[in-house]
Amino acid sequence: MTWTRDSVRDAVMEILRPHAQNGAELSETSHLVADLGVDSLGVMEVVADLEDKFGMRIPDDSLRDVETVADVARAIATRLESEGRLEK
Amino acid sequence: MSRIYVPRTVVQAIEDAAKSTATGYRFVDENSEAEPFFSHAGIERASARFGGALQALGLEKGDRVALILPDNADFVFAFLGAVRAGIVPVPIYPPTGLGKLSGYLENTLHIVDKSGAKVLVTTGEIRRLLGTVQASAPGLRKVADVDELKAQREELRPVKVALHDTCFLQFTSGSTSRPKGVTLTHENLAANIHAIMDLGLGVTPADHGVSWLPLYHDMGLIGFVLAPLYHVNSITFLPPLLFLKRPAKWIETMARHRGTISFGPNFAYALCVKRIKDAEVSHLDLSSWRVAGCGAEPIRADNLRAFADKFERIGFNHRAFVSCYGMAEATLAVSFSPLGQGVLVDKVDAQKLWSEQHAEPREDDDAAQIVSCGRAFPDHDIAVFSPDDAKSEHPLPERSVGELRLRGPSLMTGYYGEPELTQQAFAGGWLKTGDLGYLAGGDVHICGRSKEVIIVNGRNYYPQDLEWEASRVEGVRKGNVIAFGTMKPTMDRERVVIALETAVPAGELREKLKGEVRRVVQQAIGLTVDDVIPLDVGVLPKTSSGKLQRAKTRELYETNELYARGSARKVDTVETVKEVVKSQIGYFKHALLGGLEKKD
Numbered sequence: 291m292t293w294t295r296d297s298v299r300d301a302v303m304e305i306l307r308p309h310a311q312n313g314a315e316l317s318e319t320s321h322l323v324a325d326l327g328v329d330s331l332g333v334m335e336v337v338a339d340l341e342d343k344f345g346m347r348i349p350d351d352s353l354r355d356v357e358t359v360a361d362v363a364r365a366i367a368t369r370l371e372s373e374g375r376l377e378k
Numbered sequence: 379m380s381r382i383y384v385p386r387t388v389v390q391a392i393e394d395a396a397k398s399t400a401t402g403y404r405f406v407d408e409n410s411e412a413e414p415f416f417s418h419a420g421i422e423r424a425s426a427r428f429g430g431a432l433q434a435l436g437l438e439k440g441d442r443v444a445l446i447l448p449d450n451a452d453f454v455f456a457f458l459g460a461v462r463a464g465i466v467p468v469p470i471y472p473p474t475g476l477g478k479l480s481g482y483l484e485n486t487l488h489i490v491d492k493s494g495a496k497v498l499v500t501t502g503e504i505r506r507l508l509g510t511v512q513a514s515a516p517g518l519r520k521v522a523d524v525d526e527l528k529a530q531r532e533e534l535r536p537v538k539v540a541l542h543d544t545c546f547l548q549f550t551s552g553s554t555s556r557p558k559g560v561t562l563t564h565e566n567l568a569a570n571i572h573a574i575m576d577l578g579l580g581v582t583p584a585d586h587g588v589s590w591l592p593l594y595h596d597m598g599l600i601g602f603v604l605a606p607l608y609h610v611n612s613i614t615f616l617p618p619l620l621f622l623k624r625p626a627k628w629i630e631t632m633a634r635h636r637g638t639i640s641f642g643p644n645f646a647y648a649l650c651v652k653r654i655k656d657a658e659v660s661h662l663d664l665s666s667w668r669v670a671g672c673g674a675e676p677i678r679a680d681n682l683r684a685f686a687d688k689f690e691r692i693g694f695n696h697r698a699f700v701s702c703y704g705m706a707e708a709t710l711a712v713s714f715s716p717l718g719q720g721v722l723v724d725k726v727d728a729q730k731l732w733s734e735q736h737a738e739p740r741e742d743d744d745a746a747q748i749v750s751c752g753r754a755f756p757d758h759d760i761a762v763f764s765p766d767d768a769k770s771e772h773p774l775p776e777r778s779v780g781e782l783r784l785r786g787p788s789l790m791t792g793y794y795g796e797p798e799l800t801q802q803a804f805a806g807g808w809l810k811t812g813d814l815g816y817l818a819g820g821d822v823h824i825c826g827r828s829k830e831v832i833i834v835n836g837r838n839y840y841p842q843d844l845e846w847e848a849s850r851v852e853g854v855r856k857g858n859v860i861a862f863g864t865m866k867p868t869m870d871r872e873r874v875v876i877a878l879e880t881a882v883p884a885g886e887l888r889e890k891l892k893g894e895v896r897r898v899v900q901q902a903i904g905l906t907v908d909d910v911i912p913l914d915v916g917v918l919p920k921t922s923s924g925k926l927q928r929a930k931t932r933e934l935y936e937t938n939e940l941y942a943r944g945s946a947r948k949v950d951t952v953e954t955v956k957e958v959v960k961s962q963i964g965y966f967k968h969a970l971l972g973g974l975e976k977k978d
Contacts, residue, residue, distance in 0.1 A: 311908065324893040329906035330474070331645075331835060334622040335653065347409065350448070350474070350619050351503055 293344075293370050294377045299363040305339045306359060318360040326359075340366065346373075383576065385568035388461050389539045391607045396422035401583070403603075404614040405451045406631060414451065418610060421458065428459025430532030435497055435522060439464030439537050442547065444495040444518075445594075446486070446504055448472040450615045452524050453593045454603055456499055461545060464537040468493040468547045468559070469594035473507060474619065474904070482904060483508065489549050489557055491515045492795060499524055541565040547794050548596055550706045550838070559794035560706045569787035570709035571605045573755035578714040579639065579669055579700070587613040588637035590621035590628055590646075597641055597674050600710040625650045626658040629689070633662035641671035641702070644678055645835050645871055647685040654688075665693030669717070673702030675833045676824065677749045679721050686720075696720045703751035703822050707809055709788040713760065713822045715752040723747040724818055731825065735779040737816045751822045758786030760822055761808070762815065770806035779816045779825060783808035830928055832863035834872055839905055841928060847902045848876050848895050853887075855879040858918055862932040873908040877931055877940060880912045888912045911940060 293301075303316060310316050311327030322328045328336065337348050344366055356362055370376040386394070395401075395418040402417040416424060437443060443460050445467055447453040453469070460467040470489050473482050490498060490511065498511070498521045505521050512518050545567055547559040575581040587606060591598030593615075606613045614635050621628050629650065632640055647670075672682060686696035701715040701722070715722055726737040728746035737748065754760040761773040762780040774780045789809050792800035803810060815824040832839045844861035848854055858879035863872040876899070882891050892910040899907050919930040934940040 321893065321897065323900040323906055324897040327896070327906060327908060329834075329908070330904070331622060331649065332906075334619065338623045354473070354507075 292375050292377050295367050298367045301343055302359060302363045302366060305336060305343060309336060320359045321357055344370065383572050385541055385565055387539050387541055387564035388545055388567060388604055392422055392425060392458060392462060395607050395610045398610050401610055401612045403454065406614060406616045408617060408620050424455045425458035425462055426534040428455045428527065429463035429534040431527040431530040432460055432465055433463050433535055434530060434532040435520060437465045437497060440466065442466045442468050442493045442495040444468045444470055444490050444493060444498040446470045446472050446500040447524055450593060450617060456524065462534060464539050464543065466544050466546055468495055468549065469599065471592065471594045472504060485557060487511055487514050490518055493547055493559055497522055499527060548706045558796055558799055560790045561792055561794045562709055562790060566709045566788055566790065567600065567604060570711060571608050573788065574601065574711045575605050575609050577755050578711060580717060581609050581611060583610060585611050585638045586635055587611060587639045588632050588635060589613060589640060590616035590618050591641065592618045596706045596710045601641060626654045629654065629659050630662060632667055633664055636666040638666055639669040641673065643674040644672055644676065644681055647672065648681045648871065651684045651688050659692055663693050664689055667694060667698050669700055670698040671700045671702050673704055677701050679723050679747050679749055682721050701749050701751045703824060705811060707790045707803065708784055712784060713752045713754055715750055722750040724750055724823055731779065737777040737779060737818060748823045748825060751824060753820045758788060760784055762817055768805055770808040776817050779814055782811045782813045782815045782822065784811060832872060832874060834874060834905060839903065843903060844876060844899055847899045848878060851894050851898050853880050853882045853891050855915065860918055860926050860928050860931045862928050864932055864936055866936045874905060875909045875911065875935055876907050877911040877913060877918060879915050879918055881915055
């Protein structure tokens with residue numbers, strides 16, 4: 291299937307929602323650690339869910355530049371685009 | 379089993395094992411279906427090449443080489459290659475997780491510098507991340523790319539390695555960002571591996587180990603890389619991050635290779651219960667799993683029971699559980715619970731345990747369940763002493779709680795380049811573990827740690843480090859920060875809490891402050907803080923001498939009283955005296971009572 295930037299963002303938010311600790315509000319600018327309280331095990335669970343959802347393998351070292359929800363969506367969209375799976 | 383024990387060096391063990399082409403290491407790789415297999419003959423050759431390449435860099439016997447290698451196969455052969463050349467490897471954990479870790483760089487630099495490593499071997503990617511590490515470690519001559527070393531074809535020049543020679547340095551996390559290098563000789567390793575494999579686990583050539591444990595850590599490195607060389611067993615390695623991402627891979631690999639032995643910290647078993655869906659594993663057969671070791675962090679009988687309940691329908695036997703006590707300073711293992719018995723608990727009166735430091739048996743629902751970790755291995759001693767018994771002169775009787783201290787051939791020779799810290803680690807020839815516990819029928823029972831270490835997912839963190847980082851955030855009152863771990867409200871893992879005082883007014887600004895503290899601690903230490911609690915000035919509990927009370931703060935947090943405290947600090951003298959007495963066993967009480975739900 292092909293994705294759009296909007297559908298990628300929605301899917302990423304859907305995956306992250308259960309990880310928001312203590313009722314933290316989820317938005318594109320939410321910082322995964324500071325705002326949502328995702329811990330290192332939670333991160334790995336998120337990565338597994340993202341891989342399943344988008345049908346891709348996310349390398350372990352690609353996480354270092356990711357801080358916010360929008361960063362995650364952007365990184366996924368970039369990958370999909372390079373694979374020709376993102377609609378303009 | 380009945381063989382007479384003759385200590386050998388790791389070098390000798392590699393050479394002896396090389397006769398076998400049927401057994402060896404298998405490396406599961408996430409990116410491919412192929413699982414590269416190195417027979418013990420192949421391990422001999424691959425490690426010789428690495429050893430030769432390291433010698434070609436000018437390294438000689440006794441020199442240290444730091445290794446930061448996320449790939450299991452790279453790490454194993456670089457490590458063994460160094461050992462065969464008499465070069466002392468210094469494993470360092472690779473950077474993981476989110477964000478750029480300033481704390482990671484600091485730690486790495488400290489280890490490189492303290493170990494006096496002349497060469498650091500790592501990947502190109504991590505080399506870039508480390509940046510100017512070389513400039514800050516004057517002894518470091520070269521940062522070598524592992525791929526370049528692998529491409530080399532230098533012959534290993536034979537080096538004489540003796541039992542008393544240092545085999546490697548195991549750096550353990552220490553308080554205030556100062557990891558210490560545990561110096562282990564070949565003799566230490568031979569003694570501990572004999573204890574683990576022959577005496578503890580009754581390993582036979584038919585045993586097949588499966589491990590996702592990080593190899594820069596003692597349980598993975600000694601238990602699954604070195605011990606199987608001595609006993610010529612096959613091991614299948616999984617990348618640690620693959621396990622954390624997809625825990626079912628551990629179970630699936632155990633079943634596929636008919637694994638008989640695997641180990642994990644408590645959290646790993648809890649993670650399997652939480653994350654693995656029945657459908658993922660319903661077709662598998664775990665009946666071959668005869669030793670499921672649990673160690674490296676406090677063992678919670680409930681977590682292991684839940685694991686056994688979940689997986690017994692696919693053949694897992696709860697009697698496979700072996701509860702382990704160990705530490706890097708004792709090479710790896712100190713004691714194991716007896717084989718084939720599962721998790722054994724001692725039921726004791728929780729109240730008396732911490733108020734009277736006595737483990738009185740009690741048989742009702744209110745009893746605290748303390749996991750038994752078995753007795754000392756032959757030639758090794760475990761005894762309990764009062765923490766202030768500076769010369770270990772008066773061992774405490776059975777069921778008296780005190781500091782566990784150790785003696786025997788598995789004990790380190792000391793912390794590398796730290797004569798003072800080494801001296802402080804021993805009391806009258808006994809190693810002070812810093813762990814509180816008691817002996818019952820000779821079996822070790824761990825109740826907690828006198829050092830208030832926070833253990834998250836098998837890694838140790840010191841509250842002082844977290845407090846220091848949090849204090850750097852603008853708006854936080856310096857010196858008025860308390861970090862602690864708690865098992866409340868959920869039992870599956872330790873949660874990290876930072877309570878701090880601030881003059882920032884309640885509301886949006888405080889919320890921002892909370893986020894900032896989390897961000898700073900995460901970036902510096904790589905640890906996610908579960909809860910940040912900003913409080914008015916003067917609210918955190920202190921002793922009359924002005925010292926912050928960590929145990930008290932945790933207690934208030936767990937009973938939901940922390941937020942409710944007024945702004946005036948109350949110093950009650952009687953309360954203070956009680957606190958001082960209790961602070962020693964603060965963690966201890968928490969470890970016990972934290973596990974009990976209040977019934978009233």
